[in-house]
Amino acid sequence: MKKVTVAVALRESILDPQGVAVKGGLVQLGFAGVEEVRIGKRIELLVADETTDAMIHEMCQKLLVNTVMEDYRFDVEEVTTA
């Protein structure tokens, strides 16, 4: 099996209201020095060995990622399942 970890984030040029809200919360809790917060998705897929990078890109572009507003990248690890 392969473990694919996809990191999805809003494009840099797009305002992240969730991140702005969390930053405000951290500052209110007294955490000084928080310059910026950006929130994204982290998707873990356990897939068959035959799954190619091209198939993973296709999964991202067809379902996992809103390619209009989001960027993504992924890492692939071989895993041995018991």
Add this chain to the structure above:
Amino acid sequence: MKKVTVAVALRESILDPQGVAVKGGLVQLGFAGVEEVRIGKRIELLVADETTDAMIHEMCQKLLVNTVMEDYRFDVEEVTTA
């Protein structure tokens, strides 16, 4: 500045309905070999150099993570901002 990347995921023992739904979607789109899907959050923080690991743990436990249902881990990178 430091760039902190926090990976937040539902505890393994907890059912991930979002992941189940996405897996169903991928299978419907014809992607065979998808064994499991788990969806989590990926939080990027840009913080001052003085921010310690203990402070980052405190940010996670106080605001960023639901410690009842979620696990987290984070990586810290030095970044030079222009």
